[in-house]
Amino acid sequence: MWRDEILEEIYSIREEHAKAFNYDMRxxxxxxxxxxxxxGRKIISKPLRQPRQPxxxxxxxxx
Numbered sequence: 001m002w003r004d005e006i007l008e009e010i011y012s013i014r015e016e017h018a019k020a021f022n023y024d025m026r027x028x029x030x031x032x033x034x035x036x037x038x039x040g041r042k043i044i045s046k047p048l049r050q051p052r053q054p055x056x057x058x059x060x061x062x063x
Contacts, residue, residue, distance in 0.1 A: 021027040036043065 017031075018028055021031060
């Protein structure tokens with residue numbers, strides 16, 4: 001079976017990080033946000049898109 005060593009390394013690092021915070025999602029996210037702020041890199045975020053209008057299943061307008 002094919003193995004992706006890079007993905008395995010990423011999964012291992014992620015597991016170690018989660019284990020260090022006892023798998024507490026709030027603590028994990030807080031730590032990642034602190035690391036991101038300390039990195040000094042420019043943060044770019046896109047605004048959320050507005051949801052599309054529901055698609056009409058009818059082919060002909062009613063009325």
